Amino acid sequence: MHEEHGSWLKPIADALPANWHGFVDLYVLNAWLVMLVLVVLAWLGTRRRARVPDGLQNAWEMYVVFVRNFCVEQIGPGAEKHAPLLGTLFLYILFMNMFGLVPGFITPTMSINVTAALALSVFLFVQYSGFAEQGLGYVKHFVGEPIVQYSPTVGFFLALPLVVAFHGVLSAVHVVGELAKPLSLAVRLFGNMFGEETAIFRMAALGALILPFTYIPIPVQIINVTLHLIIGPIQAFIFFILSAAYIQMATHAEGGKEHEAHGQSEETPEHAPEPAEQAA
């Protein structure tokens, strides 16, 4: 695309030194503006910490409670320490997706740089929390469960090279799968937002093109804008849910919900003989 997207921040983006243009471009500037808006909103909401919240403080408290409950339900008990990152990600991506609809600004998540940065931060945090939760046992995630038990027989030592080769291939597959997760996060958000905004631009250009035939300008892009209003929050929520799911897979060897299933299956054999004894 040869057109450049303008916004009110474009003069600032052009005024930056030339060798910054690969790092700090128009989309990054708009992302910083969204950060500023969020910081101002957070400061306004927590100025007077009333016991009975009201107004903006009430909205923030509702949001924090929602994020915490979701994290505990998804990741398991003790997940409050992951709630700040996930809650910030959700609200930040939500505001960024909706920012393009404000006249004069542009969606920062339209550029793969911004979405790749978000996905990279989630990836690093997932690996860090995996190591923090399980220490060096986190490497078992990549290598897989051992397929043979150690026994000092000749057969074991003959099979050892095959076992090592098997675990080697399996760990390569797991590493690639682990790298594919943040890649899919970045590409999903980028593709959705870029496609939506491109569709809005093209439909607006179409509306301008048919202007000689209809003397009043018809905003044909209103359909695409409505779709963007639905898809923006949904994609932010998907990013949030998937990040929570990746954290849950990395920190728990079996998972929060699966622990309940194992607990129930362990309890039922103990309960089963009791009614039989009572009946006998």
Add this chain to the structure above:
Amino acid sequence: MDYSSTLALVVGFGLPLAVAFAAFAQGRAAVAAMEGIARQPEAASNIRSALILSLALIESLVIYVLLAFLLLFGKLPSVIDYLKEVGK
């Protein structure tokens, strides 16, 4: 068939094929969700959240194909360049 016409065919057919399969899969998810809601109306909001999540995940596969389309679209030659190529 030379390179340019094959590229044009692939670029043209890749995305509609992905969209067709994704529409089929999303239709199946929607049918299951509607049957679930009809069976248990009090679980409607849980089913609706699960439905939205599944639809967005299937849609993201189409978005990957859209990304490939956008990458390939720049490599298509214009009509004049292609006629010059064929003329040789």
